[in-house]
Amino acid sequence: MTVRPPSLRGTLLLWLLLPLLLIAPVAAAIQYGLILRPALKAFDRSLGDAVVSIANFVRPGPAGVAFEMSAQTERSIRTAQDDAVYYVVLNPAGDVLAGDPPLAEPRLRLATDEWQFYDAQLFDQPVRVGARGVACGEGVCQVRVAETRTSRDLLRSDMLVAIGASLLLVAVASGLTVLVATAHGLRPLQRLSQQLGARSLDDLRPLQPAGVPTEALPVVEAMNRLFERVQAGSAAQQAFLADAAHQLRTPLATLKTEAELAMLQPHPPALAAPLARINAAADRAARLSSQLLALARTDASARDGLPLETLDLKALASACVDEWVPRALQAGVDLGFELHPAVVTGQPFLLRELLGNLIHNAIVYAGAGSQVTVRSAITGGLPVLEVEDNGPGIAAEDRPRVIQRFQRGPQATGSGSGLGLAIVNDIARAHGAELLLESARARPGSDAGLRVRVVFAAAAGLAPGAATTAD
Numbered sequence: 001m002t003v004r005p006p007s008l009r010g011t012l013l014l015w016l017l018l019p020l021l022l023i024a025p026v027a028a029a030i031q032y033g034l035i036l037r038p039a040l041k042a043f044d045r046s047l048g049d050a051v052v053s054i055a056n057f058v059r060p061g062p063a064g065v066a067f068e069m070s071a072q073t074e075r076s077i078r079t080a081q082d083d084a085v086y087y088v089v090l091n092p093a094g095d096v097l098a099g100d101p102p103l104a105e106p107r108l109r110l111a112t113d114e115w116q117f118y119d120a121q122l123f124d125q126p127v128r129v130g131a132r133g134v135a136c137g138e139g140v141c142q143v144r145v146a147e148t149r150t151s152r153d154l155l156r157s158d159m160l161v162a163i164g165a166s167l168l169l170v171a172v173a174s175g176l177t178v179l180v181a182t183a184h185g186l187r188p189l190q191r192l193s194q195q196l197g198a199r200s201l202d203d204l205r206p207l208q209p210a211g212v213p214t215e216a217l218p219v220v221e222a223m224n225r226l227f228e229r230v231q232a233g234s235a236a237q238q239a240f241l242a243d244a245a246h247q248l249r250t251p252l253a254t255l256k257t258e259a260e261l262a263m264l265q266p267h268p269p270a271l272a273a274p275l276a277r278i279n280a281a282a283d284r285a286a287r288l289s290s291q292l293l294a295l296a297r298t299d300a301s302a303r304d305g306l307p308l309e310t311l312d313l314k315a316l317a318s319a320c321v322d323e324w325v326p327r328a329l330q331a332g333v334d335l336g337f338e339l340h341p342a343v344v345t346g347q348p349f350l351l352r353e354l355l356g357n358l359i360h361n362a363i364v365y366a367g368a369g370s371q372v373t374v375r376s377a378i379t380g381g382l383p384v385l386e387v388e389d390n391g392p393g394i395a396a397e398d399r400p401r402v403i404q405r406f407q408r409g410p411q412a413t414g415s416g417s418g419l420g421l422a423i424v425n426d427i428a429r430a431h432g433a434e435l436l437l438e439s440a441r442a443r444p445g446s447d448a449g450l451r452v453r454v455v456f457a458a459a460a461g462l463a464p465g466a467a468t469t470a471d
C-alpha cells in the first residue's frame with residue numbers, strides 16, 4: 001500500500017469547506033430569521049386590515065347587534081391572489097352573525113380591541129387566522145378572518161431555495177478560489193522542479209529565487225547553500241586530483257627515462273625482462289596520471305564554463321595524428337586521416353586529450369595489421385570528429401557500459417584503467433557534443449570495427465555550407 005503525501009490543495013480545501021459546513025446552518029438560520037419573520041408579519045398585518053375593515057360593519061343597536069356588508073365589499077375582502085379568504089362575525093354570545101360558520105370554532109375570549117393570530121385547520125386546509133374583539137353594546141363581538149397558507153408557503157420555500165443557493169455559491173466559489181490560487185501559487189515551485197530536473201548532475205549553479213513565494217524561499221535558500229557546499233567540496237576534490245596527478249608526472253617521467261637508460265646500458269640478461277616491465281609500468285602510470293588530470297580539468301571546465309577558443313578540428317587532428325604516428329608504426333597499425341576544415345568553439349587541451357584517447361584505443365584494441373582512420377568534417381551541417389578502426393569493435397550491448405569510468409570491455413587486454421572513453425564522453429559533454437559508438441562496417445551478424453563519432457552542436461565561424469563534405 002502506498003501512502004500518498006498530503007496535498008496542499010486538499011488540505012486547504014478541507015480546512016476551508018469544513019468551517020463553511022459548520023457555519024452554513026447558522027448563516028441560514030440568521031437569514032431566515034432576519035428576512036422571513038418580518039415578511040410573515042406583513043402577511044399577518046394585511047390579515048388584520050381585513051379584520052378591521054369587516055369590524056367597521058358591526059353596529060350595536062337597541063335591537064341587538066347588526067352586521068351589514070355590501071356584496072361588493074365582501075367580494076373584495078374574499079379576493080386574494082393565491083389564497084382563499086374566509087371570515088366570520090360573532091356576537092358576544094359566540095353565535096355567528098355573518099360569514100363562514102366553521103370559523104367560529106374554537107371559542108376564544110377576547111377583550112375589546114384585543115388581537116389574536118393563530119394557525120388552524122379549515123375545510124381540511126391549514127389556515128392562518130386573525131381575530132379581534134370589537135365593542136358591541138354591553139359585550140364584545142369578534143371578527144375573524146382566515147386565509148389559506150399558499151402565499152406564505154411559497155414565500156418560505158422561495159426563501160429556503162435562495163438561502164441554499166447563496167450558500168452553495170459561496171462554497172463553490174471558495175473551492176474554486178482555492179484550486180485556482182494553489183495552482184497559481186504552486187507554479188513557481190513547478191518551474192523550479194523542472195529547472196532542477198533538466199539539470200545535468202554536475203550543474204550546481206544556485207537556483208533563481210525570482211517568483212518563488214516567500215513561504216518556499218527558505219527551501220530554495222537551503223538548497224542553494226547545499227549546492228555551494230557540494231560545489232566547494234567537489235572543487236577541492238578536483239583540485240586535489242589535478243595537483244596529485246600533476247605532481248606524479250615528474251617522478252614518473254624520471255622513472256621512465258631511467259628505465260630506458262638502464263636498458264641501453266650493458267646489463268645481465270636476467271634484468272632485460274624486469275627492465276622492460278618497469279618501462280611499461282612507468283608508461284601506464286604516466287598515461288593514467290595524465291588521464292586523471294584530464295578528468296579533473298574537464299570537471300573544472302564544465303563547472304566554471306569552458307574558456308573557449310575558436311579552433312579548427314582539421315588542424316587539431318592533424319597535430320594529434322603526427323604525434324601518434326610513431327606509436328602506431330611501432331604497434332604495426334596503419335594510422336591514416338581524412339581531414340576537412342571543421343571549426344568549433346572548444347578547449348584545445350581537452351579536445352587533444354579526447355582524440356588522443358580515441359586513437360590510443362584504436363591502436364591498442366584493433367591491434368597489429370589494422371587500419372585506423374581519423375576524420376574531421378562538417379557532416380549534415382555539424383562539425384564531426386571521427387576515429388574509425390577495423391578491429392574487433394565493441395558489442396552493441398557493451399557500449400553504454402564501457403563509456404563509464406573504470407569500466408573495460410570483456411576482452412580488454414593491455415594496461416588500461418577504463419578511463420579513456422569516460423574522459424572522451426565528459427569532454428564531449430562539456431563541449432555540448434554528442435558521443436556515438438557505432439559499428440564501422442554494418443555487416444549482418446557482425447559488430448566488427450569501431451567508429452567513434454563526436455558530433456558538435458553547431459559549426460562556429462564558418463559560413464553555412466563552406467567546407468562541407470559530401471558525406
Ligand SMILES: Nc1ncnc2c1ncn2[C@@H]1O[C@H](COP(=O)(O)OP(=O)(O)O)[C@@H](O)[C@H]1O
Pocket residue numbers: 357361362363365366389391392393394402403407408409410411412413415416417418419420421422450
Ligand atoms: N577501438 C576499440 N575497439 C575495440 N574495443 C574498444 C575500442 N575502444 C575501447 N574499447 C573497449 O572499451 C573499453 C573501455 O575503453 P577505455 O574507456 O578507453 O578504457 P581502457 O582502454 O583503459 O580499457 C576497453 O576496455 C575496450 O574493451
Ligand SMILES: [Mg+2]
Pocket residue numbers: 357360361416418419420421
Ligand atoms: Mg583506453
